[in-house]
Amino acid sequence: MPDETLHLPLIHTLLERHKGSPGALLPILHEIQEGLGYIPDLAVPEIAHALNQSQAEVRGVISFYHDFRTAPPARHILRLCRAESCQSHGSEQLAAHLRERLQLDDHGSSADGSISLRPVYCLGACACSPALELDGQLHARVSAERLDALLATCREDA
Numbered sequence: 001m002p003d004e005t006l007h008l009p010l011i012h013t014l015l016e017r018h019k020g021s022p023g024a025l026l027p028i029l030h031e032i033q034e035g036l037g038y039i040p041d042l043a044v045p046e047i048a049h050a051l052n053q054s055q056a057e058v059r060g061v062i063s064f065y066h067d068f069r070t071a072p073p074a075r076h077i078l079r080l081c082r083a084e085s086c087q088s089h090g091s092e093q094l095a096a097h098l099r100e101r102l103q104l105d106d107h108g109s110s111a112d113g114s115i116s117l118r119p120v121y122c123l124g125a126c127a128c129s130p131a132l133e134l135d136g137q138l139h140a141r142v143s144a145e146r147l148d149a150l151l152a153t154c155r156e157d158a
Helices: 004-018 025-036 043-051 055-064 084-088 091-102 144-157
Strands: 076-081 115-120 132-134 137-139
Touching (some): 004 025, 025 043, 025 055, 043 055, 076 144, 084 091, 091 115
Parallel strands (some): 076 115
Antiparallel strands (some): 076 132, 132 137
């Protein structure tokens, strides 16, 4: 894991830019994650101090929003829809298949760091259920076989 102190200049630049702006916490968190790929633990006390909030308040916001990451992301992000339409067309079975195939939980990453699994509640492809998003690209009417093919392409990139 890289030395997180290398991230401090970016964090301080963002804090200086947003300091004094009402409701600055979410924009700061989004920009840190966009710039670094995740929100490092060392950012929390810096943000709390700059915004005159407690570290618990900052950590509470980070943990409330599931799209925030506190560890570097895997090379590929797979977001599986778990909303009603996708559930009725097999997304729960796809989730079980993923958990078994990759040996992870619904918010985990594979041991080799190639794929992270994230459940989402609607990708807007209800008419084409079940759906998933892999690295920002939507895939609809996904079967276990098609899922295996997508996983294979991720493994080939490794």
